[in-house]
Amino acid sequence: MIIRSLKLAAVAVVLAAGSASAQSALEVVPRSGVSFNNTATVRATVESVDAETHTIAFITANGRLLSMATADGVNLAGIQDGAAVNITYNEVVTLLNLRQKGPGSKEARKEGATPDQVDVEIGRLTLTVVAVDLAANKVSLIDGRGGEVKTYAATSIAKQDMLKKIKVGDVVIGLTTPLLVTAIAPAK
Numbered sequence: 001m002i003i004r005s006l007k008l009a010a011v012a013v014v015l016a017a018g019s020a021s022a023q024s025a026l027e028v029v030p031r032s033g034v035s036f037n038n039t040a041t042v043r044a045t046v047e048s049v050d051a052e053t054h055t056i057a058f059i060t061a062n063g064r065l066l067s068m069a070t071a072d073g074v075n076l077a078g079i080q081d082g083a084a085v086n087i088t089y090n091e092v093v094t095l096l097n098l099r100q101k102g103p104g105s106k107e108a109r110k111e112g113a114t115p116d117q118v119d120v121e122i123g124r125l126t127l128t129v130v131a132v133d134l135a136a137n138k139v140s141l142i143d144g145r146g147g148e149v150k151t152y153a154a155t156s157i158a159k160q161d162m163l164k165k166i167k168v169g170d171v172v173i174g175l176t177t178p179l180l181v182t183a184i185a186p187a188k
Contacts, residue, residue: 033094033095033096033162034094034095034154034158034159034162035092035093035094035095036092036093036094036095036152036153036159037090037091037092037093038090038091038092038093038150038152038176039088039089039090039091039182040088040089040091040176041086041087041088041183042060042061042086042087042089043060043061043084043085043086043187044058044059044060044061044066044084044085044086044087045058045059045082045083045084045085046058046079046080046081046082046083046085047059047065047067047081048081049076049079049080049081050076051076051077053069054069054070054072054074054076055067055068055069055070056068056070056076056079056087056181056184058085058087064123066089066178068089068178068179068180068181069180069181070180070181070182070184071180071181071182073182074181074182074183074184075184076184079184083186084186084187085184085185085186085187086184086185086186086187086188087181087183087184088181088182088183088184089178089179089180089181089182090178090179090180090182091176091177091178091179092176092177092179093152093174093175093176093177094174094175094176094177095127095141095152095162095172095173095174096172096173096174096175122175123175123176123177123178124173124174124175124176125143125173125174125175125176126143126171126172126173126174127141127142127143127150127171127172127173127174128141128142128143128169128170128171128172129141129166129167129168129169129170129172130142130149130168131149131151131168132163132166132167132168134163134164136153137153137154137155137159137160137163138151138152138153138154138163139151139152139154139163139166140152141172141174
């Protein structure tokens with residue numbers, strides 16, 4: 001047993017040494033992440049409704065399929081599969097500050113760049129910081145493809161510390177985690 005453990009330890013040391021030399025060629029990217037609560041309203045197509053479990057599955061305009069529970073006050077009666085609706089839901093947006101200057105950062109900032117389908121499916125977004133307001137503790141971000149500027153308020157000390165570490169022009173990777181549908185209205 002001891003000899004076997006020593007052999008495994010020796011292999012681990014060799015692998016660590018090999019990976020350390022390979023990593024020295026890579027650029028180290030400082031990262032700090034923070035999460036924000038957000039309310040989103042999207043135009044979507046209803047995939048399915050289950051009144052018994054009080055859940056709805058829908059496809060957003062960018063092709064993301066979401067299935068979520070609905071709040072108690074949301075009436076699912078009369079919502080048909082295939083209907084165009086405006087859905088409001090709560091989500092958590094987690095931002096990871098890449099401060100990346102290496103491969104991929106130029107592509108992520110490129111005007112009109114389309115996101116990878118896997119990124120869309122899992123809710124990953126690549127955003128660029130357009131404003132940091134330390135006095136108001138807010139950060140404003142925009143998708144590289146354009147669209148509306150989204151502003152998030154740093155309401156905790158950890159979030160406020162994160163604001164001090166990012167600059168206008170930084171590429172930020174975000175991940176959205178949908179939580180609960182709070183309203184559904186027919187699309188107009």
